[in-house]
Amino acid sequence: MNALLKRVWIGLAAALIVSLAAAVMPDRIQVGDDGRIHLGAPAPTPSPSAAVPTPESTSPPLTRDAVDEVIRTAVSAAGLDPAQGRPTGAAGADSNRTGWMAVREKSAAQSDMNAICTDLERQGWTPNPNGDRADASRSYQRGGWYLLVSTRGKTQAPSTASTLTDSQTYLTLTGLRLNLSDIPLPEITVRIG
Incomplete structure (x- = not known):
């Protein structure tokens, strides 16, 4: 037994x-x-009724410096000063991760996020059609990089960050270079049961 x-x-x-x-x-x-x-x-071939995700553009791989410039441009396009926020990754420390964060009033954070996302799409970043919450976070991909634009409150604040008031939140852009196609997986079929 x-x-x-x-x-x-x-x-x-x-x-x-x-x-x-x-x-x-x-x-x-x-x-x-x-x-x-x-x-x-x-x-597998999706059914005709299933939503077809938007394919990633065939842009060449981006460097971290190029992604940093994309972030600065998008933040500036939203009417914000990139120098008023702070980078979330030290320059040269990790070439596969970068980002920017600023404390914003909750009343302005959503419109700032929308403006940043509009500029990312203008710059050729492909939005993720699945899993995003338009009011809290949106993700994009291009050239082997993924960008997450989000507003997050006190409960998800980084431990090194300053204390927020009830009317404030964090506006963040987080960039990660991921290439899952580099992970070799053999074709294997397993039957359970």
């Missing part, structure tokens, strides 16, 4: 791990209707 119970728990744990992985990397891991898991296999 213990062996059977152990196999059930292992199967449940494996199913949970694969489900989470499929949610994080839907283009690399698929779970079929028959319970088969496909790793590294091409994505």
Whole structure:
């Protein structure tokens, strides 16, 4: 009986791990209707009723300096002074991460975020069609980089940040260079159950 119970728990744990992985990397891991898991296999053909995500533009890879300039330009286009905020990554410390943050009044933060997002789209950044909350965060991709524009309050404030009043929030742009296609996954089919 213990062996059977152990196999059930292992199967449940494996199913949970694969489900989470499929949610994080839907283009690399698929779970079929028959319970088969496909790793590294091409994505299944979406149904006609499913929303088709906007493909990333075929822009060349960007450097961190170029992304820093994109952030400064977008912040300036929103009518803000980039020098009034602070960078979230030290120059030269990590070439795969950058960002900018400023304390803003909640009443102005949403319109500032909208103006920044409008300028990012003008600069050729592709919006993420899934998972964004228009009132709190939006994400974009281009040239191997992902930018997250968000407003966040006290509960998610960085530990090194100053204390906010009830009428203030943080306006942040966070840039990360990720290339998930560099992670080699063999094509494997596993059947659970």
